[in-house]
Amino acid sequence: MHDLEKILRPKSIILIGVSRKEGSLGKKFLDALLRMNFNGEIFIINPKANEINGIPCYPSLSELEQKPDLAVILLPHQYVLDSLKELGEAGIKNVVVISSGFKEIGGEGIEREKQLIKIANQYQMTLIGPNCMGIFNTDPKIRLNGTFSPILPKAGHVAYISQSGALAVAILELTAQTDLGFSVFVSTGNKALVGEPEVLEFLKEDVNTNVVTLYLESIDQPQSFMKACSSLVIKKPILAVKAGRTDSGQKAATSHTGALANPEHIVDGFLKQSGVIRCETVEEMFDLARALSVQHLPKGKHVAIVTNAGGPAILASDALEAAGLELAQFEKATIEKLKSILPEEAAVNNPVDMIASANHDTYHDVLELVLEDHNVDSVILIIVKPPVDTTPKIIAGHLEPVISNCAKTIIPVLMAQHDDTAGLEVFSRLHLPVFSYPETAVKILGKMWAYHQLQQRFFKAKATTRAATLKVEPLSGQSGQQVPIQTLFELLKDYKIPVIDSRLTSSWDKLSEFFYRYDSSFVLKIANERIIHKTEQGLVRLNLNSIAELKTAYQEMLARAKEILPENEEPLFLIQRQINQGLELVLGGKRDPLFGPVLMVGLGGIFVEVLQDVTFRMAPVNAYEAEEMLTELRGQKLLNGFRNIPALDRFKFGKLIQYFSHLLAEHPEIAEMDLNPLIWAPELEFPVVVDVRATFT
Helix, strand or coil, X not given: CCCCHHHHCCCEEEEECCCCCCCCHHHHHHHHHHHCCCCCEEEEECCCCCEECCEEEECCHHHCCCCCCEEEECCCHHHHHHHHHHHHHCCCCEEEECCCCCHHHCCHHHHHHHHHHHHHHHCCCEEECCCCCEEEECCCCCCEEEECCCCCXXXXXXXXXXXXXXXXXXXXXXXXXXXXXXEEEEECCCCCCCCHHHHHHHHHCCCCCCEEEEEECCCCCHHHHHHHHHHXXXXXXXXXXXXXXXXXXXXXXXXXXXXXXXXXXXXXXXXXXXXXXXXXXXXXXXXXXXXXHHCCCCCCCEEEEEECCHHHHHHHHHHHHHCCCEECCCCHHHHHHHHHHCCCCCECCCCEECCCCCCHHHHHHHHHHHHHCCCCCEXXXXXXXXXXXXXXXXXXXXXXXXXXXXCCEEEEEEECCCCCCCCHHHHHHCCCCCEXXXXXXXXXXXXXXXXXXXXXXXXHCCCCCCCCCCCCCCCCCCCCCECCHHHHHHHHHHCCCCECCEEEECCHHHHHHHHHHCCCCEEEEECCCCCCCCCCCCCEEEEECCHHHHHHHHHHHHHHHHHHCCCCCCCCEEEEEXXXXXXXXXXXXXXXXXXXXXXXXXXXXXXXHHHCCEEEEEXXXXXXXXXXXXXXXXXXXXXXXXXXXXXXXXXXXXXHHHHHHHXXXXXXXXXXXXXXXXXXXXXXXXXXXXXXXXXXX
């Protein structure tokens, strides 16, 4: 049995902190529980009352003859710890703490929450909260409304996990008049013991949940969160709004729930890697949830647009590309059949503009033909209130025979008042999510297609093998110090990451010997790890084409290095073949205190500092994740080949990303590491590392 089974599917519940005072938190909670017609037994602990709302009250836990599945604490914070201890001694293992006054207020609240966690662990409790709104489960077998919301949740198939209780109350009110229905709700509050990972694990097997939505202010258990999402997303989409994108937002989140601020660029990569579809707004998240909970996923990106007005169809067409979709090319037979049933003025090439004279029969006939076309994966169906003798409600009623056995995605756009003639209840009965604007509908359809692709990636992606068969030995060095360049070269070699032809030496003879081995230009650098900003100090020289130029550079750099280095440290030189043309890339990694090893991939050289064209994941990554990172970079034209720079072999570079990610994951003694640039020249089979540096933790 899952740890949350008796919390979200209880057969009996005990309320601690309920009074008869109208308007009090406890009274509101009881009223909400009764309005939902909870299927189980209800008990109340109140030594000052015999009954409340017809429910018998008990003076203490010891008076109860049975042990309820779930306890809910609604007391002021100063009484919560004693109450929790009493529950533990009574053997009650499942608790929701609604009360506030804990970590979110700082100071003594932080210490109070530590004591709460200690008591819960002592009695092996499963605890949701504190500082939360509660829970509900609309399953007809349960009918549990364990919240203080005045709005009863509408039953449906969307689960909602929220770190903000007040926002959840608002969402229930805002969605009450829509076709959005909920299955399970959990307000995690301060997440003292139970957070998103535990709830996600429960929802994986919840038959009433088709879609999971999240409102996040912090990510506290990244490894557990990713594991839970990765197993769930194959079966059910996970949508999230992550608040605190900006400095101001992060400060507000901290004051709200005591959340730790997570760096935005890391969070974004983390959610993608976990399989979470990130939404910009709460409205977008629930719009997408409405569609995903009732409609088939698109099997491809080719969209047909059917409309009775040209303007909205143009807007929908414009929005397709940004959503990752395309207009479908109709088969010739489809076009001929459309010509036979539509007026001469109508447009029969996609988009299909049936013009204003289209009635319910026209919508039926055209939609039927378009859905039969093998080139069409989904349909945006636009209805501007017709001037002819029909209504959207009549149109929806006539569509039932067409869509009843249809496995393609249909997203209606109703650009008309949502009055009695709109037929919203008919659209809802037909499992058609209605939107008011064509751009919104296209954006939602695009995210549905993105989920289908994401789902396929998680089906295909398997755990990756190590980059090389070797025993991983930790590097030795002092915290904050640079890792010696020779050590880094050996490490890269172990992980099959190519390095430019070079020689590391303090000898002039060996430098000159290397020079005569190649017909090339050369680069000379000081390689002592003590010297970090080499270029700024004149300790990197480019375009050395003759032995005389090399000798001059060597002598000048030797003299400069001796001024900087301690007397007992000999200058170390690195000579490399110079690559004058090629695509510059960067691989980097940094150990984050919460997320662990964070991998960065991007365009290198000036593109890193000027354009910041980079993307992030948690290390290690598999081959699919590595190649997906490349698709997120803005410089796709460079990656696809530009002028004399060949197209990047994404598979080969993906393997290098994968190898480097293993290096980061398997060497926790490395705090930070950068390969910048890696250069992929036309004559090279792989990109080669030109410069590398790393520091110890």
